[in-house]
Amino acid sequence: VDCYRVVATSALREAENQEEFLGRAWEKTAMQIQVISSEEEARLSFLGVSRGLPSLESPLVADLGGGSLELILEGGAEPIFLSLPLGAVRAMEQNLKITEITAVMSPLAFHKKDFAPHPLVMAGGTATTLAAIKHSLVQYDPSLVHGQLLKREEIADIYNMLERMPLSLRRRLPGLQPERADIIPWGTRIILLLMDILEKGEIIVSESDLLDGVIWSLA
Template sequence: MDGEASVRLAVIDMGTVTTRLLVADLGPDGLREVVRRSRITHLGDGWTGTGRLSSEAIARVAAAAAEYAGEAHALGAEEVVALATSAARDAANADELADALARSGIELEVVSGDREAALTFAGATYALGGDGTLVVDVGGGSTELVLGSSSAADGAPNVVAARSIDVGSKRITELFLHSDPPAPREIEHAQTYVTDELRPFFATLKERPRRMISVAGTATSLAAIDMSLDPYDPERVHGYALSGAAISDALERLASMTLAERKQVVGLEPDRASVIVAGALILQTALALSGLDSTLVSEHDILYGAALDRYASRVGRPAGGANGERG
């Protein structure tokens, strides 16, 4: 393939809470979105207690992925990359998800924690170069913490430290937050656990973060709540400076509500209401441990990182100065 040619690629990301699609054109000038979709499918429903993906969750995700793949091919995507992260990575029966996807012609890659962290960093820092950047991705099953720089001479990210930690909004909800609304003791126990799990990453850093970029549904939802967005506007969310005070205020407010009340909160997708308290708690903890007082919110995450990574492997160099497979 000519290194100067552009290519249309698709990425399907099957996370613990959401299944998402990106169709994009990639070339020497970077990445241009064609279509982006997101659907809450809760692949991780019940998996914290059983260690297995339920047949119902597999069916939901496989149906969404098949629909996404069909749309991507109809739009002319030359390749569809399908990734699954924490829930599938930890489940004893991830092969059942792979088999269900294969029936629709989709080949699944269950990514390691390290690879997930690297792809997330590449996506989050795309067009947002800077030294000492901490990228935080609060997922449903795990949280990725990546410190690095995206201001190298060739624009490619340089990861200094990366860790995928089994602390996610779905996992913490199922482990600790059983009351409706969550009881203060449940919140306290969850906070202690999350802090204990995240602290070692920060304790081993040789340099402190200069800024933090947060990606994925927890961060984008908290930004939308802070701005009272209705409907959701990704252009306003991308690059939004979310303060630690705003996260704390949102956590206190959301934790005091019943699930039914949280579903009515402006800016919050109703299907995310069940896990947003745990997600906010995790993000608040990561920000506090970083020593920073605010985080930028990015709409660019592992979807961008995976697309850039696949483009780089096809043409032999980064797209628009970002390469996903680092660290």
């Protein structure tokens, strides 16, 4: 490996012991971790998605992680970037109600008209997991996930199924990694609310995301 880059996102951006963590990571790995801004995170996610789905013209990219939701649109008159303190893990840990999630998403209303003509592409573990559950993938196959179209009704059906399932059964559901079983309903709920606010009836799932954007930024 001639060139590499290690980045950290919202969890480390907000950590009170960020410097301690970076110091220990350096001691154990001799790797310099870059704590990137939310803007840089969104830019890299957009780069990963746009390179991974080159046939899509001017997508609206939404990257839902554990602690934040980044949206970026570069195909309009001028680039639009939003970073919201909303992620699957954060929503679960704070036990956010639907009204509270919607309140965090309120800035989206200002850009609704700008976003309207553009296909919504979702990156991140929640979106790829939903596509994997749809196909009941016992063995994860990126080719069956990347570029997958998911209708709102399909996502809602999966969400209702997940909500009714006890955690022990969720852990055995084909397509769902056991370690995501606790947070997946929260991430799915965020995606559904995002689609409703933006009035989008479908999403395109991208397997290429921030990690691919980091590689492309080095290429």
